[in-house]
Amino acid sequence: MIFSAIRVISARNIVHSAFYLAVTLLCVAIFFILLRVQYLAAVQILVYIGAIVVLILFAIMLTRTAIGQNTNISSRQAVFAAIVSLILFAVLSIVFNITRISSDIVDVSEIKIIPVSDFSNILFSKYALPFEVASVLLLAALVGSVVLAVKDRQKAGESLEEKSGDKKNN
C-alpha cells in the first residue's frame, strides 16, 4: 500500500496517479476487513473508489488540454516539502513511541464482529443528529458544486426562467 501511495504522488502521468490512488484506497479497504469492520470496507469501496475516484477522473479529463501530456512536475519547493513531511513523520513516531498504549489488548482474531443491524440501529438512534447534519452537508456540497461548476451562469439563469416561463404560459 505504501508503494502505491508513493506512486500516487510520484507518477508522471496524472491518470496513472489516479489509478494508483484507487489501488491505495483498495488497500485501505482491505485493512478495514482485517480489522473486522467489513461493513466499513464495503462502504469505503463503494463510496471512495466508486464515486470519488471516478469524479477525479472526470475532473482530470475536463481540465486537460490534451490527453497524454505530462503536467505533474514537482514544484520547486519539493525540498522544503520533503523536510517538513520527514519532520512530521519523526514527530509522529515519537508520539507513538511515547504514548503507552496499554498493551495490545486484543488479538485480532478475537475482535468481535459487530452485525450491521446493530450498526444501523445506532446510526439512526444515537447518531441521528450527525446523520441529518451530514445529509445537509451533502446537499450543500451538491448545490455548491453545481453553482461553481456551471459554465455560464447567465445562460443557466435565463434557461431556468424560460423553462418556468414556459410552464406558466403553458
Added chain:
Amino acid sequence: MTQLIWIIPLLPVIGFVITLLLGGKNGRFISRFATVVMGVCMLLSFYAVYLVFTRGELSIEKVWYVTGNFKITMGLLADGLSAMMLLVVTVVSFLVHLYSIGYMQGDSRYWLFFVELQLFSASMLGLVLAHNYLQMFICWELVGLCSYLLIGFWYEKKTASDAAKKAFLVTGVGDVAMLIGLLILFTVTGTLTYTSVFGIAEAGGISHNVITAITVLLFCGAIGKSAQFPLHVWLPDAMEGPTPVSALIHAATMVAAGVYLVGRSFPLFSHSEQTLMVVAIIGIVTAVLAASIAIVQTDIKRVLAYSTISQLGYMIFALGIGAFVAGMFHLMTHAFFKALLFLGSGSVIHAAHTQDIREMGGLASKMKTTTWTFIVGALSLSGFPLLAGFWSKDEILGFAFSTGRYVIFAVGAFTAFLTAFYMFRLIFVVFFGKMSKASEHAHESPKVMTIPLIILAVLAIIAGYWGAPFLAEKYHIGEFISGHTHVEHVEFDFIPMIISVIVGLLGILLAYLMYGRKVIPTDWFYRFVKSYYKVLVNKYYIDELGSRAIVRPAIRFANGVNTFDKRIIDGLVNLFGKVTVSVSKAVHLFDLGVVDGIVNWTGKETFNSGERLRLLQTGNISGYAIVMFAVLAVYIIYLIIRTMF
C-alpha cells in the same frame, strides 16, 4: 507738670501732622496755626523753666523695649541746661514762625515751609529734652534731615539743592563718628542714659583711653553739626535756603546742638584732658579762621554765616577750656542776636532784592526799624558794653585769661576785633553811605516781620543780665544750668573785660574809618595784604581742597563701581540670558532632530515593514501550505516537549 513735660515736644509734632494734612490750599491758615502752636509751646516752656527753677529738675522715664538683660528706656529730662535750651529754641522758633508769615508770602510752597518748620521744632525740642544719648541721636538725625529739606526748599535752583546735599553729607561725616562713639559707650557701659553714664564715668568705670576715644568721636559729631573746622564748609552754602531758615536753624538752634552735646557730655569730657585740648584748639582755630574770612565777604548772608561759625568756635573753645557756664551762656545770647541779625538781613534782602552788599547802600533812611535793630544786634555781637553779648563773650575771655591761657586769650581777643570789624563794615556799607539803585525802591518790611526784630533786639539787650557777674548766685544762670556738673568758678577779673571792650571798640572804629567815613581807603588794606586777601576771599581754598581730595576721588570711585556693575554684573546677567537662549536652541534642535526623527522613523518603518511584509503574499499556494504544516510540526514538537518536561 512733671508728667506732662512731653506735651512740649508733642505740640509741634501735632502741628506738623495737622499742617501736613491740611495741605496746599490752606496756606494762610497753616501759617497762623503753626505760629500759634509755637507760641503755646513757648509759653509752656516758660512755665517749665519756672518749675525747674523752683523745684529742680523734672524728668520722666519709661521702659521702651526689653529683651533679656538688654533694656532701652525712653524718657525726657528737663534739668537746668535743657530748660535753658528749651527757652531758646521755643522763643526763636516762635519768632521765626511769625516772621515767616510775612517773609515767605507769595511763595508757591508757602504752606510746606511751615510744615517743615514744625517738624524741625519738634525734633529740636526732642533733642534738648532727651534723657539718653539714643533719643538725642535720633533727634540729631531728624534735625539734620529738616536742615536738608529746608536748605533745599527752593530746590529748582541747582545751587540750593547742591547746598542741601553738601550740608547733609558733611554733617553726616561727623554723625558717623558720633555713632561709633555712642556704640563704644554703650558697649562699655551698657547704658546710654545720661545719669547712668555719668555715674559710671565718675566712679571710674571707664578707662581713660576709652573715655578719650568716646569723647573725641562724640566731638566729631559736634564738629559736623556746629560747623567747626574742618567740617564747617557746609554752613556758608546753606545760606541758599530762605532767610528764616538760616535764622532758626543755622544760627540759633541746630548749629547749637553740637555745643549742647558737648555741654551735656561735659561730665564725660572733663575726665579727659586730651579731648578738652582738642576741643579748645579746634574751637579757637575755627573762631579766628571764620572771622578772617568774614571780613572779605560780599554777600550779606555769608558774612553772617561765617560769623556764626566763628561764634560757635567761641562756644566750643570755651567748653574746651572748662568754661562750661560761659560757653552755654554765650550760646543763649548768640541765639538771640544772631537770629536778630539774620532776620534783619532777610528784611534787607526782601527790600533790596539782592544779597550783594555792593549793590546796597543808604538803606537807613528807608528802613528805620530794620536798621536800628540790626545795629543793636551787631553791637551785641561785638561785645559792646552792657549788651548781652558783652556779658557772655566777656565771660569766656575772662575765663581764658584767669586760668592762665594767655595765648588763647590773645587769639580770642584778636577774633573779637575782627568780629567787630566785619559787622560794622557790613553796617556801614549796607545802611549808610550813598544810596544805591536797589535801595531807591526799598521800603520797610511789614509789621509781622519787624515785630520779631524788635523783640529779639530787646532780648539781645536784656538776656545778658541773667549771667551778669553781679547777679546774686541763686539767680545766676551759672547756678541754674550747672546742676550736677562740677564747674570751675573763676573770680571776676577786670583786666580781660577791659581788653575785650577796647578790642571791640577798635574794630568798630576801623570799620568806620574804612567804610563809614572812607578816611582810610580800602585799597590800602588790600595792597597791604594782597596775597593774603586772595586766600581769604577764597576761604583758604578749603572748599577746593575738599573737592580735590575727597569729592573727585569719590566720584571716580563711584564711576568705577558703576562700570563694574554695568560690565561685569550686567555682563553676567546678559551672558546668562544668552546661554539660556542657546541652550533652548539646542533643545529645539534636539527636539526637531531626535524626537521628530523618532516619530517620523516610526511612520516610515511602519510603511517600509508593510512593504516588506507584503512580499510574504507570494500568492504561491504551496508555499502557504508548507508554512502551515511547518508551524503545525513546530506546535506538535512544543506539545511533546511540554508533556515530556
Added chain:
Amino acid sequence: MQLQVGIDLKLIHFLIVSGVLFCIGIYGVLSRRHLVQILMSVELILNSVLINLIAFSSFITPDDITGQMFAVFVIVVAAAEVGVGLAIILSVYRQKKSVDIDNINILKW
C-alpha cells in the same frame, strides 16, 4: 467469520502505516503542481486518518462502534469535499486555462 493472520498484528503496526500514509499525503500536498493531484493527496491524508480511527477503535474499544461511526462520517465529508473541490478546480480552469498551482497567484502583492 474469522480470518487467520500469519503475523501477530499489533496496534503499532497500523499506526505506523497510517503515519506513513499521512506523511506521504502531506508531501504530495506541498509539492505537487497539478491541482487535482493535490486533491488526491488530500484524499490520502483522509484515508490515513480513517485507518487510524478504525485501528484505535478496534484495538482499544472493540465493543464500541463509535470509531466506525466516526469513520463513516469522515467518508461522507471527504466525498462532499472532493465534490466541491473539483468544482472549484473546474471554474479555476475556465478562468486561467491552466491547472498549474503556480499560476494561481492573483493574490500576489
